[in-house]
Amino acid sequence: MAACAEAPELVYLVTGGCGFLGEHVVRMLLEQEPRLRELRVFDLRLSPWLEELKTGPVQVTAIQGDVTQAHEVAAAVSGAHVVIHTAGVVDVFGRVSPETIYKVNVQGTQNVIEACVQMGTRFLVHTSSMEVVGPNIKGQPFHRGDEDTPYEAVHKHPYPQSKAQAERLVLEANGREVRGGLTLVTCALRPTGIYGEGHQIMRDFYRQGLRLGGRLFRAVPASVEHGRVYVGNVAWMHVLVARELEQRAALMGGQVYFCYDQSPYKSYEDFNMEFLGPCGLRLVGTRPLLPHWLLVLLTALNTLLQWLLRPLVLYAPLLNPYTLAMANTTFTVSTNKAQRHFGYKPLFSWEVSRARTILWLQGKEGSAQ
Numbered sequence: 001m002a003a004c005a006e007a008p009e010l011v012y013l014v015t016g017g018c019g020f021l022g023e024h025v026v027r028m029l030l031e032q033e034p035r036l037r038e039l040r041v042f043d044l045r046l047s048p049w050l051e052e053l054k055t056g057p058v059q060v061t062a063i064q065g066d067v068t069q070a071h072e073v074a075a076a077v078s079g080a081h082v083v084i085h086t087a088g089v090v091d092v093f094g095r096v097s098p099e100t101i102y103k104v105n106v107q108g109t110q111n112v113i114e115a116c117v118q119m120g121t122r123f124l125v126h127t128s129s130m131e132v133v134g135p136n137i138k139g140q141p142f143h144r145g146d147e148d149t150p151y152e153a154v155h156k157h158p159y160p161q162s163k164a165q166a167e168r169l170v171l172e173a174n175g176r177e178v179r180g181g182l183t184l185v186t187c188a189l190r191p192t193g194i195y196g197e198g199h200q201i202m203r204d205f206y207r208q209g210l211r212l213g214g215r216l217f218r219a220v221p222a223s224v225e226h227g228r229v230y231v232g233n234v235a236w237m238h239v240l241v242a243r244e245l246e247q248r249a250a251l252m253g254g255q256v257y258f259c260y261d262q263s264p265y266k267s268y269e270d271f272n273m274e275f276l277g278p279c280g281l282r283l284v285g286t287r288p289l290l291p292h293w294l295l296v297l298l299t300a301l302n303t304l305l306q307w308l309l310r311p312l313v314l315y316a317p318l319l320n321p322y323t324l325a326m327a328n329t330t331f332t333v334s335t336n337k338a339q340r341h342f343g344y345k346p347l348f349s350w351e352v353s354r355a356r357t358i359l360w361l362q363g364k365e366g367s368a369q
């Protein structure tokens with residue numbers, strides 16, 4: 001919705017607003033959206049930092065709720081002009097059952113769509129994922145691809161499957177009539193691997209390295225490139241899309257956009273070392289220290305252990321068949337579709353994104369349990 005000088009009158013709802021990305025979206029909206037009158041933050045688990053946001057000019061309404069409960073979603077959406085739907089279960093480590101992943105990511109998204117229709121909310125921005133595209137089950141590389149690059153998007157894992165179904169629901173809902181007779185305008189954003197302040201997996205790698213005497217051991221060839229994007233730029237793209245969706249509904253409605261910035265193309269492990277290196281860790285090996293077949297065997301062992309231990313304890317290591325396959329498959333994007341369609345340019349340079357992430361890791365935040 002285009003920026004204008006009038007008095008703040010808009011009501012935004014951010015689902016998953018207390019998550020890694022959600023928090024950055026909430027803070028970015030408060031900084032960058034002058035027409036905001038009320039910002040509703042909807043999440044299963046509300047965070048204490050929300051309280052500090054309630055002292056500003058914008059009314060910040062914390063709503064503890066569950067996207068799988070349609071009535072809770074409808075109540076939160078009622079009266080909102082824009083919904084930014086980031087809530088979801090992000091799990092490729094076997095921590096959450098496939099049923100729950102589907103319930104939250106697919107049925108939860110359907111609940112958000114139906115709430116927009118019932119309540120007359122016209123603008124819905126959905127956080128999708130690169131994984132809607134790939135890497136696919138054949139491990140085919142996606143090298144510097146864009147939104148139109150042909151690629152066989154076939155998935156078996158519950159998480160990418162759920163994201164693909166959710167994205168499809170959102171795009172198909174574009175143009176539906178909402179209460180009041182106007183139409184719903186939807187858009188899906190596909191971040192690649194997001195990094196930045198609050199990235200739990202980066203924190204896990206940091207702690208693993210500290211436990212191993214300041215060392216991490218290379219498991220993936222340096223030649224396998226993985227696209228990464230800074231959380232602040234992902235948040236900025238969400239804010240920009242929400243702002244422009246009304247004026248550019250014909251162009252943007254029903255569209256998908258990869259989230260991108262100037263973060264360099266590197267292997268997943270080498271990219272992490274851009275932040276973990278300055279924090280005192282080093283990556284041992286210029287090539288994988290273990291042969292691939294042995295890594296595959298270890299992932300199978302981890303899968304067996306997870307299954308055996310499940311009745312007693314949750315064992316969910318970073319290394320499993322899916323994460324090894326993902327890390328070993330090139331997936332990078334090169335596109336300017338967001339710039340062409342709604343003038344997106346990254347708000348944070350690579351240098352600033354890197355510095356902010358390092359500061360966070362080095363601070364009490366990054367190393368906290």
Ligand SMILES: NC(=O)c1ccc[n+]([C@@H]2O[C@H](COP(=O)([O-])OP(=O)(O)OC[C@H]3O[C@@H](n4cnc5c(N)ncnc54)[C@H](O)[C@@H]3O)[C@@H](O)[C@H]2O)c1
Nearest residue numbers: 016018019020021043044066067086087088129191193194
């Ligand atoms: N982290 C990444 O690299 C990445 C990349 C691409 C896309 N995404 C997408 O971005 C979104 C946010 O991911 P994230 O990395 O911030 O994860 P996260 O787990 O930090 O945040 C997800 C938030 O959703 C909330 N949530 C979960 N189930 C809910 C429910 N039933 N009802 C209400 N709230 C619920 C959680 O409490 C959490 O605050 C997800 O949709 C994810 O698929 C993440």
Ligand SMILES: CC(C)[C@@H](O)CC[C@@H](C)[C@H]1CC[C@H]2[C@@H]3[C@H](O)C=C4C[C@@H](O)CC[C@]4(C)[C@H]3CC[C@]12C
Nearest residue numbers: 090092129131193219220268318319323324326327
């Ligand atoms: C143990 C080694 C093999 C190590 O290199 C494994 C890395 C592995 C944990 C990550 C490699 C690729 C990551 C995924 C990717 O960045 C994109 C994602 C999409 C997003 O929607 C959610 C997160 C993720 C699935 C991300 C998760 C960690 C990796 C699998």
